[in-house]
Amino acid sequence: MTSTDTILEIRDLQVSFPGPRRSLRAPRTTVRAVDDVSLDVRAQEMLALVGESGSGKSTVARCVLGLVRPQAGTISYEGRLLGPIDKRPPELQRAVQMVFQDPGSSLNPRMTVGSIIREAWKVHPAVAPAGDRGQALREVLADVGLDGGVADRRPSALSGGQRQRISIARALALRPRLLVCDEAVSALDVSVQSQILRLLVDLQKTRELAVLFITHDLAVVRQIADRVAVMKKGELVECASAETLFTAPSHPYTQGLLGAAYDLEGADVPVRETQEQIS
Numbered sequence: 001m002t003s004t005d006t007i008l009e010i011r012d013l014q015v016s017f018p019g020p021r022r023s024l025r026a027p028r029t030t031v032r033a034v035d036d037v038s039l040d041v042r043a044q045e046m047l048a049l050v051g052e053s054g055s056g057k058s059t060v061a062r063c064v065l066g067l068v069r070p071q072a073g074t075i076s077y078e079g080r081l082l083g084p085i086d087k088r089p090p091e092l093q094r095a096v097q098m099v100f101q102d103p104g105s106s107l108n109p110r111m112t113v114g115s116i117i118r119e120a121w122k123v124h125p126a127v128a129p130a131g132d133r134g135q136a137l138r139e140v141l142a143d144v145g146l147d148g149g150v151a152d153r154r155p156s157a158l159s160g161g162q163r164q165r166i167s168i169a170r171a172l173a174l175r176p177r178l179l180v181c182d183e184a185v186s187a188l189d190v191s192v193q194s195q196i197l198r199l200l201v202d203l204q205k206t207r208e209l210a211v212l213f214i215t216h217d218l219a220v221v222r223q224i225a226d227r228v229a230v231m232k233k234g235e236l237v238e239c240a241s242a243e244t245l246f247t248a249p250s251h252p253y254t255q256g257l258l259g260a261a262y263d264l265e266g267a268d269v270p271v272r273e274t275q276e277q278i279s
């Protein structure tokens, strides 16, 4: 498989939620969280999905993970339809993994780091045969830049950055092909954020991962994305290479977003020039 092959195909996706009532006796309104979105994720690419708060980014991610059931549309992974998570065959459950925003709440505080990661292998035992799990644990921790010694500690004893490394390790432990990162660095200090972004870019290369990276932060997108998809009020308004998007955005909404973040007039906007930039 090459980096131009499509790994994930989202077609005509529609998701609505019950919205607020306009008055006590009025019927519930409906929120169109995702409005006819079609989007491809290519193998081994870093695709950023951006848009302001409430534009539907997380809902798309949750559909990809099988946590939200769309009213219409399809999502296929290498040509196989992805249904709700509990209806997915094990190999498809494994193939698509998630890194959440807040590792503080997504990691079980009562479990040690080692047991959090081993838990994944209980559900998917074929990934790491029982006798090999000690070694596999050390390897996956090393892959995210952590010493094997953290395996005996609980998440509360670790820093925010270390906890996010554990979330990434937990996802990687299942050897996914597609990683969905939903605001994965938003809760971190800027310096820690840069370290985690660098790690994600390195892992994307070495593990040949496709990454769907959801963020509202254009500075982050500029550092890491190969392509960028822009959502506005549930709709996908633009999808382009990062270079095109940052230098010649075609949709007025994207122009506005970028204009708010950068002075585009004559700006020299480097896009993922070197990984050293992420320092």
Ligand SMILES: Nc1ncnc2c1ncn2[C@@H]1O[C@H](COP(=O)(O)OP(=O)(O)OP(=O)(O)O)[C@@H](O)[C@H]1O
Pocket (backbone or CB within 6 Å): 017, 018, 031, 032, 033, 051, 052, 053, 054, 055, 056, 057, 058, 059, 060, 216
């Ligand atoms: N479970 C839900 N029930 C009702 N409404 C929801 C639910 N999940 C999302 N929504 C609504 O759907 C719309 C899209 O939300 P979503 O979280 O996907 O946007 P987002 O772009 O990820 O925003 P943010 O960056 O703030 O997370 C919003 O109006 C939100 O309030």
